Amino acid sequence: xxxxxxxxxxCVVPLxxxxxxxxxxxxxxxxxxxxxxxxxxxxxRGQLWLEKTLWGLRDQEAGWIGAEILNKNESHDLGPLQIxxxxxxxxxxxxxxxxxxxxxxxxxxxxxxxxxxxWIFLDALRTSGSYWKAVGIYHSPNGARQRRYAxxxxxxxxxxxxxxxxxxxAIDGLRTSR
Numbered sequence: 001x002x003x004x005x006x007x008x009x010x011c012v013v014p015l016x017x018x019x020x021x022x023x024x025x026x027x028x029x030x031x032x033x034x035x036x037x038x039x040x041x042x043x044x045r046g047q048l049w050l051e052k053t054l055w056g057l058r059d060q061e062a063g064w065i066g067a068e069i070l071n072k073n074e075s076h077d078l079g080p081l082q083i084x085x086x087x088x089x090x091x092x093x094x095x096x097x098x099x100x101x102x103x104x105x106x107x108x109x110x111x112x113x114x115x116x117x118x119w120i121f122l123d124a125l126r127t128s129g130s131y132w133k134a135v136g137i138y139h140s141p142n143g144a145r146q147r148r149y150a151x152x153x154x155x156x157x158x159x160x161x162x163x164x165x166x167x168x169x170a171i172d173g174l175r176t177s178r
Contacts, residue, residue, distance in 0.1 A: 036065070036080045039111035043118040050118070052161055053131075057081055057117060057138060059156035060149070065110050078106040079113035083120070091116060 040058065044051035061082035063069070069077040076085040083106045091106075092099040105112040117138070124137035135153050136146025157165050 036110045036114075039080075039114040042111060043114040050122075052157060052165065053121060053135070054081070054114060054117060055160055056153040056157040057121065057135070059160060060153045063113075066108055068107055078103065079108070080110050081113050081117035083113060083116050087116065087120065 036058070040054045041051060044054060058081050061077070061080070063077065063080045063082040065080060067077070067079055067082065069082065071077060071084070077083065078085060085103065085106075088099050088103050088106070091097075092102040095102065106116060107113075121134055121138050124134035125131065128134050128137060132150045132154075133146065136143075136150040139149035140146055154166075
């Protein structure tokens with residue numbers, strides 16, 4: 001089956017029966033959350049601050065296994081952590097793999113998707129030296145969009161992990177865990 005999606009609807013089109021198609025809301029196409037959770041935990045490699053960060057990104061992005069969301073700039077956001085297709089050529093070159101293969105992995109393999117999200121975030125953290133700047137860079141190269149996105153992720157972190165996610169102890173953990 002091929003998945004075609006935008007932010008409001010998911011349409012499933014069987015390849016052999018192209019005349020028969022049906023649409024359902026995206027919320028009905030939620031992924032196997034336990035599988036996504038296992039992949040996020042695995043990508044964090046035991047670093048609780050990183051696991052929480054990946055959950056914040058995941059909750060903001062709200063993707064699912066198989067997601068392919070068309071953006072205004074004609075790129076696509078892929079899989080549970082909505083990795084932008086802009087990254088596909090770079091990742092393919094780094095892994096010496098074909099772009100269509102990397103794109104398929106990003107879209108359908110939640111662990112590959114979480115590992116790439118980890119890599120994008122940690123690379124941004126290394127280059128920026130700022131946790132919240134790195135969260136914003138995950139989303140956009142534009143400073144205003146980065147700040148807006150980081151604020152949205154902060155709301156998701158607080159919803160999922162409680163108000164103390166931003167306590168001095170938690171923030172110190174972020175600094176010492178890098």
